[in-house]
Amino acid sequence: MAEFKASLSGAAPAPQLDAPLAALWWAAKGASKGGWDEAHKIVQDEPTADAAWVHAYLHRVEGDLGNAGYWYRKAGQPVAKDSAESEWERIASALLGSGSA
Structure with a gap:
């Protein structure tokens, strides 16, 4: 995680x-640095559950909660209730295989 950050x-x-x-x-x-758009381009056509989870996170950050809900279901993940920062940490930890930040 430290290396990724x-x-x-x-x-x-x-x-x-x-x-x-x-x-x-x-x-x-x-x-503001084009990060959301670039991130969305990367995951929008990826068929994996991990990509769907990141996609859900992106729409949650965007404020499109209905669309986010769809992607959480596709990912097999519960709709996040914590802060976006905490969710980013949780997703990164899971994808990096470190379990926790």
């Missing part, structure tokens, strides 16, 4: 990251 200071995610992690990396950059 440290990579956020770079200009692009590491090339070995899979699509859901790359999208999460871009999401951390924020909408």
Whole structure:
């Protein structure tokens, strides 16, 4: 997790990251730096549950809760009730296989 967070200071995610992690990396950059759009492009056509979870997170951050709910169901994840920051940490931990931040 520390290495992943440290990579956020770079200009692009590491090339070995899979699509859901790359999208999460871009999401951390924020909408003002084009991160949301780039993240959404990456996961919108990915068929995996992990990509659907990141997709749900993105729509939650955007404020489109109906669309987010659809993607949480596709991901097999409960609708997040905690802060967006906490959810980002939880998703990153799960995708990195570290269990917790």
